Amino acid sequence: MAQNFRGPRAIVWAVIALATGIFYQAILHNIIFDTIGIGREIQPIDDFPWSCNRLRHPLIEGCEDIWLDSEGRKLYATCTSLDTRMAWCPGGNKYNISARSRTDHIAVLDIDQPGSNGLYGLRQLKIGGYQDYLDLVGFDVRRIKGQLRFWLVNHRPPIDQATGEFLDASVVGANSTVEIFDLNDNTETLEYVKTIASDAILTPNNLAVEEDGLAFVVTNDHNKKVGKFRDLEMLFGGGSLTYCRSDTGKCYIAAKEGFSFANGIVRDKNGLYYVAHSVTGHITIHKMVNGQLLKIDEIHTGYPLDNLSLDTDGNLIAAAFPDPIVSRKSLTDPYNFTSPATVLAVNKIARQIKERGGKNTEVLKIVEDRDAKSLPSATIAVHDAESRRLILAGIFSPFITICEHI
Template sequence: MKPRGNLRSLFWATAVLITGIAYRIYLHDAFSLIFGFGRVIQPIGDFPWDCKRIHHPLLEGCEDIWLDYNNRKLYGACTSVTSRTGWNPGGNLYNLSARSRTDHISVLNIDEPGPDGLYGLHQLKIDYAGDLDLHGFDVHQVGDRQRFWLINHRPPVDPATGEPLDPTKVGANSTIEIFDLDAPSNTLVHVKTIASEALVSPNNLAVDRDGLGFLVANDHNTKVGMFRDLGMIFGDGSLAYCRSDTGKCNLVATEGCSFPNGVVRGRDGLFYVFHSSAGVITVHKSTENGIIEIEKIPLHVPADNLSVDKEGNIVVAAIPHPYGFMRAADDPYNRVAAAGVLMVRKQDQRNDQSGRGNYEVIKVIEDRDAEFLPTSTVAVHDSQTHRLFLAGGFSPFLSICQRRTER
């Protein structure tokens, strides 16, 4: 009996050792990032900002926002939060009956608050035959019009019969919808639909300098699956590069992705991609053969979308308390999560294409007690007026913060 006992002890000792090694190699960093071991979250009073919340149905569930610096307008891809918490394929939520079918692009005139303090809030008309289930988006000037690239998580249908399919089995029929803004009529006019197998689970996108190519962040490797949720811990996903003119998309990065989420093209022409389960931004350079990674910028905190301000700084919507974020996402009308904003500054803006080792990460604001900021998924910075605009896919309001002048 004693030899068998020794073997049993040896087995359990080996199992514990292997588990410990696996945790250290594969899980330690992810758990530390997600649960924030030792992370200090500061109250908003520590920062020189005065913030306010704006409540309106048109400002609910704004997963992504984009600031037109020249025309002084803020655009948001919005829906009701009840719709977002029911139909959100990237988050494995496939309740078709929860869809509001009222997704829209909201607009604020950021320098004209008006007597009601709603900044002339309105929504764009959309010339499109189908429904929109919006997520991330980007805008680029093409000729004399602004062109919008919108991620649309459409419910799946049988391509032969048009009959609805079960999204829990096949996932969403995610596409990129391209629109041109007809400013006089305040209408988005549909230009083209981009559909491709490379659009596995698109979360956000960034348009290239030529206004034709665009980089898409797929936050998962699959549309559905039993272990798909574990991608947030173990890391998966991919990057796809598409062409607006040909409608073709190709996967350009499948290795080294860790739940790629926010993506922007910097004013230096480089692409910046945030990987949520690694807490890092990867920097990519376009080449004739696709894109190559040239740098990693560690943030050491979970985050969602990225934006770029007029000075070329990368603005990050940080999620310092992920568990609180998940609780708020489940009950958005009654809970708000701690939020923050980071800014990534390139030390030498003239060094356009190197991207190597010359970045500074700054904590701009943090709201530990969720007093003023939304359960944020995106933040933009208006360097002209020193304001921050923050919104959230799981928030029923938008926040505006004005930087206090030093005396």
């Protein structure tokens, strides 16, 4: 009689073993070796040909994203106080509205003129014609008819439209929008153009704008603004891409499958979008086809990723976290603790994708700082191809770093 149960029982155990194997290969293996980085070798910065200098000033702390104007030779950064970052950061489930300093700003540096104090003429842009406070994270810039136009991800707190009072953001989430400004070079003032608000701009992290400024793509890093199981998306995937028009203000979800905390995004001159997946360490390549952003290829970097940038030579630069467990400490004590950082590069990425495909693309480690001697807890790195310098900043860093190639 007992033998009658051996068949079904064996099948059950076989199914369990198969499911366990699939879970390990699909999720657990990636988490252990790529996300957590068990067994990963982290190198000291002295192994790399860079001389790095930290720049400290209240105007350049908490800078989540930076953008280099190679033509105008200026660096722009979206920054705020670290106290604000630790209190109000919807992407990191921080919803203390009352602790916002309301001092978010865009810092600007003259990148070729360090000056006597070594701060590169640091100042902040003025804001004109905008009646609210900015809560800034990612952004992109395009030169339109000789003038710089800024697209800014703005994590505004939610407000009751009837009373004007703040709502509980931990319940309803942030009232996130994209704000468009034009820069008046004569007065260094950002002049308000318009606000893009849409249900499809769900949990925006960063964005990439087309060359003519008419359309842009937003990365949503989660599937939901808030929720009890929101953090589980770090295990099972989450995020999407939203396509918007600057002229009409219309937006819609253009890709929603296969994301694992969609983070940084850039667009190349061929119309391809590169998207960083923070959890898996993948960079997916997307192309607009019949109104949808289809994934056409994928690069595996082996590191958890944050923001991406493209230099003028067509090289893709990625800020990465070599030890994400240690990195979490910098989120709670950023003034006193800096985590290790890594910068990866895919040289001539468009050509490599065309000739080799994503699986055979060469990913280079161009600098790493195991001991956190010089680099910030970086969420963005840009490469100035003209001067061969690297510039790094971090959303929870009290400084930015400029590295000279030696």
